[in-house]
Amino acid sequence: MPIERLLIANRGEIAVRIIRAAKAMGIHTIQAHSEADADMLAVRMADESICIGPAPAAQSYLNVDAVVAAAKASRADAVHPGYGFMAENAGFVRALDAAGITFVGPSADTIDRMGDKVAARQAAEAAGVPVVPGSKGRLDTVEDAVNVAATLGYPVMIKAAAGGGGKGIRIAQTEEELRKMAPQAQAEAKAAFGDGGLYLERAINAPRHIEVQIMGDGTDAVHYFERECSMQRRRQKVWEEAGAACLDEKTRAHLCDTAVALAKAVNYVGAGTLEYLYDSNTGEFFFIEMNTRIQVEHPVTEMLTGTDLVQEMIHVAGGGKLRQKQHDITRAGHAIEVRLNAEDPMMQFLPFPGQVSGLRIPEGEGIRFDHFLYDGYQVPPFYDSLLGKLIVHGKDREAAIALMITALEGLEIGGLKTTKALHLALACDASVQADDFHTQWLEPWLAAGNLKPTH
Amino acid sequence: MAQVLSPVPGTFYTQAAPGEPLFKKPGDPVAEGDIIGLIEVMKTFIDVKAETSGTFKGYLAEDGAAISAGEPLAEIGA
Numbered sequence: 001m002p003i004e005r006l007l008i009a010n011r012g013e014i015a016v017r018i019i020r021a022a023k024a025m026g027i028h029t030i031q032a033h034s035e036a037d038a039d040m041l042a043v044r045m046a047d048e049s050i051c052i053g054p055a056p057a058a059q060s061y062l063n064v065d066a067v068v069a070a071a072k073a074s075r076a077d078a079v080h081p082g083y084g085f086m087a088e089n090a091g092f093v094r095a096l097d098a099a100g101i102t103f104v105g106p107s108a109d110t111i112d113r114m115g116d117k118v119a120a121r122q123a124a125e126a127a128g129v130p131v132v133p134g135s136k137g138r139l140d141t142v143e144d145a146v147n148v149a150a151t152l153g154y155p156v157m158i159k160a161a162a163g164g165g166g167k168g169i170r171i172a173q174t175e176e177e178l179r180k181m182a183p184q185a186q187a188e189a190k191a192a193f194g195d196g197g198l199y200l201e202r203a204i205n206a207p208r209h210i211e212v213q214i215m216g217d218g219t220d221a222v223h224y225f226e227r228e229c230s231m232q233r234r235r236q237k238v239w240e241e242a243g244a245a246c247l248d249e250k251t252r253a254h255l256c257d258t259a260v261a262l263a264k265a266v267n268y269v270g271a272g273t274l275e276y277l278y279d280s281n282t283g284e285f286f287f288i289e290m291n292t293r294i295q296v297e298h299p300v301t302e303m304l305t306g307t308d309l310v311q312e313m314i315h316v317a318g319g320g321k322l323r324q325k326q327h328d329i330t331r332a333g334h335a336i337e338v339r340l341n342a343e344d345p346m347m348q349f350l351p352f353p354g355q356v357s358g359l360r361i362p363e364g365e366g367i368r369f370d371h372f373l374y375d376g377y378q379v380p381p382f383y384d385s386l387l388g389k390l391i392v393h394g395k396d397r398e399a400a401i402a403l404m405i406t407a408l409e410g411l412e413i414g415g416l417k418t419t420k421a422l423h424l425a426l427a428c429d430a431s432v433q434a435d436d437f438h439t440q441w442l443e444p445w446l447a448a449g450n451l452k453p454t455h
Numbered sequence: 456m457a458q459v460l461s462p463v464p465g466t467f468y469t470q471a472a473p474g475e476p477l478f479k480k481p482g483d484p485v486a487e488g489d490i491i492g493l494i495e496v497m498k499t500f501i502d503v504k505a506e507t508s509g510t511f512k513g514y515l516a517e518d519g520a521a522i523s524a525g526e527p528l529a530e531i532g533a
Contacts, residue, residue, distance in 0.1 A: 055521075342497065351497035353464055354524075381465040381521075385497040 003027055003078040003102060003318040007050075007071045008042065010082030011061065013372045013388055014296075015042035018080045021310035030074045032067060034060035036380045041372040050074050055382045061085045068095045078102035078317060084384070087293035088115060104317040105270045106216075106292050113266065114290040124274075124287040127262035132204070132277070132286040137161075138197035142182045145200055149178055152202045158182060160189035161197035171203045202286075206438040207277040209237075210244050210285065212259035213301045215309065216268030217316040222326045223256040223263075224301045224309065230439045231426070233349070238419075238442060239426060240337045242300035245397050245435045246280050255285055260326070262290070271298070271313040280438070296339070296389070299370055303335035303393040334397040336404050338426075340371075341385040344417040346453055353379040354416035362410030366393040366403055369411070379416060387418060397435065401427050425451050457507045458515070458527040465496030467503075467528060469518040479511040479529070491529050494522070509533050 005028045008018050015031060019042055022029045031046035036055035043049045050070045053060035060066060062085055071079050079096055081087040081104065093108040105111070114120045121131050135148045138161040149156045149172070158170040158181055170185055172178035182198065190196035209232065213224040228244035229237045243252070259274045273291045278284070298309050307324065316322065343349040356377045361369050371388025373379075379387065392407050394400035405427045408420055426432050429450070431441070461467065469477050469492055478491050485491070485505045492503040492514075512530035516522050 350463065350501065351465075351499050353497060381463075381496045383497065385499075 001077075001319055003104075003314060005030060005074070005076045005078070006104075006314070007032055007067075007074060007076035007079045008046065008082070009052075009061065009067045009071075009079050010085055010087075011037050011040060011042065011372075011383060012386060013370050014082040014294075015040070016045060016372050017370055018082060018310055019045050021308060021314060022080075024308070025311055025314060027314070030076055032061075032070050034382075036382050039377070041374060041377070048074065055380070057085065057383065064089070064092050064095050067092070068099055068101070071096070071101050072099060076101060078104055078314075080104040080314065081293065083293050083296055088291070090115070102317055104314055106268055106272065110266055110268065111292050114272075114292050117289065120290055121287070123266060124262055124290075127258065127265040129258040129262050129274070129287045130285060132201050132288070134201035135199055139200060140197055142179060142186075145182045145198055146175055146178060148200050149175065152200060154178075155203040155205060157201045157203040158185045159199045159201065160185065160193055160195070161199045162189060162193035162195040204277050204279050204286065205281075206440050208244070208246060208280055208438050209275065210247070210255070210278045211273045211275045211295075212256050213295075213298065213309070214259050214263040214268065214272050214274065215312055215316065215322060216263045216270065216272070217320065217322045218267050218269045220322050221260050221263035221268055222322055222324060222329060223260050224305050224307060224329055225256060225331050226252060227297055227300055229297060230437055231432075231442055232439055233442050233446070237297060238339060239423065239432075240297035240300055241397070241400075242304040242335045243331060244278075245334070246278070248283075251283055251285070269316055271295075271309055277439075296386070297337055299368060299389060299391045300335040300337045303366075303368065303391055304331050304333070305329055306332070333393055333395045334400045335391060335393045336397075336400045337389050337391040338404065338408070338423040339389055339419070340387045340411075340413065340423075341419045342379055342387050342416050343385050343419055345419050345422040345451055347417075349419070350417075351381070351385045352417035353381045353385070355379070356413060356415050358412055358414030360410065360412035362390075362407040364407075366400075367407045368392075373413065387413065387416075390423075398433075401433060421453075422451055456512070456533070457509070457531045459491055459503060459505060459529040459531065461494060461503065461516075461522045461524055461526045461528050463494060463496050463501060464523045465494040465501075465521075467516045467518070467520050467522045468493040468495065469514050481511055481513045483511040485509055485511050485531050503528060505531060507531055 029046040031049040052066045086092040090108040090111040186196040208230040228241040231239035276285045368391040392403040509531045515527045
């Protein structure tokens with residue numbers, strides 16, 4: 001049944017984004033908010049709002065009972081979780097199911113399955129999605145390890161079969177190194193876990209992070225091509241692109257088609273993203289995980305394809321069928337998004353919220369700014385530091401970077417610190433312009449002092 | 456008498472975790488660089504360090520209090 005009253009169980013820029021999509025579909029919007037968020041932009045824009053608890057997220061945006069109670073009290077027939085908070089919380093979805101309220105996203109069982117790394121890897125393999133090559137089971141001798149490594153290809157990552165959390169991981173570049181490291185790893189695994197069994201996996205040196213946007217209606221599924229998200233600091237994405245300029249058409253088609261196969265295999269409903277590591281030296285890509293939500297960086301895909309992904313996910317959550325066939329979805333030009341965070345890039349990215357003043361937002365063809373700011377708004381210190389996302393779309397990557405520089409120069413957010421200077425420096429960097437970077441590029445670049453106060 | 460001021464807005468904590476001892480108690484000696492509190496701002500924890508040495512007089516902000524940048528957090532005597 002089409003959704004008529006939608007509770008938005010999130011905050012910040014994504015709450016604003018969801019309200020815009022829902023209003024465009026004629027849906028009545030109800031914004032949930034903590035006591036600290038009573039004057040945020042999404043509350044002002046929504047048809048109505050409801051307080052779900054005190055400032056700490058654990059007592060409000062992460063409180064299943066409070067959000068379900070708010071949905072019932074406001075007679076919502078559906079809840080949009082945004083990203084983060086309870087977007088991938090199967091228990092929350094089950095609580096909504098029990099209350100007869102629709103969750104805008106996949107089923108609790110799908111969230112459980114894709115949230116389990118081993119189950120997700122098995123589902124991916126079954127659907128023909130390449131995964132990082134690894135040993136089938138535990139390896140007990142150095143000779144076993146050497147034989148398996150020969151089939152996987154070097155470099156290999158040596159892990160404890162019983163371990164987890166990255167403890168004791170070693171990378172061997174050659175057989176000689178493996179012969180030296182494997183006994184050490186065995187001894188360490190035995191000491192730490194009481195089990196000297198090893199597990200080997202191909203190590204991808206300096207990989208790129210590439211992800212595919214998919215959408216399903218429970219029967220059919222489509223992809224909206226890929227995004228390139230290698231520019232990361234402390235595993236947080238900083239700058240995202242659509243598409244990935246490093247891919248040739250054949251690789252792109254294989255990547256996207258297998259993603260759709262996986263989505264169909266699990267009868268996926270809603271928006272989802274399959275994340276991959278890409279080895280630009282060999283052209284190989286490997287599935288790492290699936291995110292069962294709308295992502296922060298979805299606007300680059302919207303700019304590339306012209307589809308409103310948030311509207312589409314609300315449409316399928318209401319029982320609708322996908323409104324586009326795969327051949328209707330095309331890509332044009334190139335899009336880039338940068339994340340403006342309330343952080344001081346000159347001071348180790350120290351978070352620095354404050355009261356917004358002198359807000360100036362760039363406008364023009366191919367420029368979009370998704371945010372939740374207004375002059376006089378006090379950005380609360382209780383939540384993450386994302387203020388907004390500046391997105392540009394140009395005829396090609398070079399034009400998009402040039403437009404990003406123009407757009408950044410036209411953006412002013414006074415009263416607090418932002419990461420604008422970082423993005424200007426990146427847009428002007430020769431390696432970035434040459435598309436020559438990977439997931440381990442940004443931190444050494446910062447450590448080498450490439451970001452200077454003059455920017 | 457010197458005041459320790461908050462470098463950023465956020466939530467102030469006088470102990471490393473609930474149940475842990477206070478970073479400083481009145482009468483404790485303070486050396487420059489000693490941690491006297493924690494501020495949580497945008498999901499990041501920042502150490503608040505003494506910029507002078509002396510004797511700890513007491514906290515001026517409560518554990519768990521919402522504080523703004525430049526707000527006095529504690530007092531250190533000569």
